[in-house]
Amino acid sequence: MKQRILHSALWVGAILMNYPFLWMMLTSLMPLEQATKNKHGIWPETWNWKNYLDAWNAAPFGQYFINTLAISITVTVSVVLTSLLAGYALAKIPFKGRGILFALILSTMMVPFEASIIPNFVIISKLGWYNTYAALIVPWCANAFSIFLVRQAFRSVPNDYFDAARIDGCGEFRFIFTLGVFLVRPMLITVALFAFLGSYNSLIWPLIVTSSESLRVIQVGLTVFSGETGVRVNLLMAASTIVILPTALLYLITQKFLMEGAGQAGIRG
């Protein structure tokens, strides 16, 4: 009985939270008149699957997707590598100035992104990276939040593992890339997912450091699309659905690992 009530409540909540998506998908299939008027219920009068084709052709979305995936995957791999190494050093190797260094790294989390745009733009220009992939990738290859998460994960691993490996003559680096990766694997996947989502969903930075069409990313593409065809709500919703789909699928795939991973995020040890 109790379980019944609990499940009903959870389903009601889940449907309420996802109502905008339901509405989005139904609207994306409506004919234009129905979508703009919005006075004819939420079910499409006719199911216009062609809307998806029209939306896809309204902008070079294929190119946008390739750019976005190339950037997001590079950023994700780099973030995992930098936070793995830094997190391990900050958690398991005692050295002078470690506490201060960690505090300094964490303090960069407090700087609002909007305030660092101008100095970062200056650096990008000085490096000659304007309108290049490097500008879209390099600044995002390490961040305090990810290092923090990996450090916490390593701290919750007993020292015995590390000592045992050392006694067996295992070098520090070799240890990290074999047993270390395995021990904090769930957290690395969490970090990877957040890095990918952040990169995939970024909009302002790509707008600022690139101008050429061939470097456009998916989120920028979406706004160009919505500006030009502001009244064509049904196509807009079709485009939104297309953009959301890959990340939703990615979450479904990584969910199992994510559930294990975030558990180590608690501040412990």
Add this chain to the structure above:
Amino acid sequence: MLNHSGKFRPLMTPWIMLFPAIAIIAVFGTFPFLYAVHLSTVDESSPANVSNGLAYYSDALRDESFIQSVTITLWFSCGTLFPVLFFSLTIALGLHRATKFKKILNTLYFLPYVTSIVAAALVWRAFLDPTQGFANEFFAQRGWEPQQWLLEPRGVLHLFLPDMFSPTTGPSLSLACVMVFEIWHSTGFMIVIFLAALSVIPKELEEAVRLEGGTEWTVTRHVVIPFISPTLLFLTIVGVIGSFQAFSSIYALTGDGRGPLDTTQTLTVYIFTQFYDNGLIGYGAAVAVLLTLALILLTIIQWQLAKRRVFDVS
């Protein structure tokens, strides 16, 4: 330096490991902050970088629009953080006890966070459109007065109780809409982390309390909450930083970030406006430095307060 096994560990090892991360964070994280500090203290109208002292800071503290932004930021932060913490903890506790369709439910609750803010904002804007939106259609069906939603600068309290509150009291309806969006968008993130923390609690501990005749409430209050308190602290700190720095959702929903009569102009939007619309670099940098210092201070205070109550904090 010798480690437990008596082997020599090169002093350079940790620094080699930290180098890639430090290099990127120093160049694209620390340097911009120092640069902002520099910009905030020099007179931008003079070519020779003449020191301006703290003039921009005192300008900001005396500026009414700055004070308004601080107020809006506080409304936004309190009005999103507490509901998000409450909803995500409640839902996570529910999902933790659920037995059927757990994976589908988890995914449904996380979906709003996975979605890009730009795409989600497009849906919400269409939804809240005053003339064509579904929200007003819903209101019309029930004979309620249609609302301006994201375009409404009047206070949400005034619209509810026009006799008790003036239109300028509290957050505007526009800001309230943005806050609901933010709550909707970030609840999933916290649910995921709470769920993971909950899954670590030993089942025997909960069972023991139940066998002793403890109610669900006792279990929650005396076993579950203490166990996840480190996670609660972590999420509160991250949540405070996140809510003070919210920008994308406000910008995407209102179109310019400022909203009707600047009623959605939080501090980050204010900094953005000063930089890019008004070209007041030094002044904008001063506000950014103030915000950063406030966040550092808030984080230290939370950490110190929590030290005594949270168990298992280092």
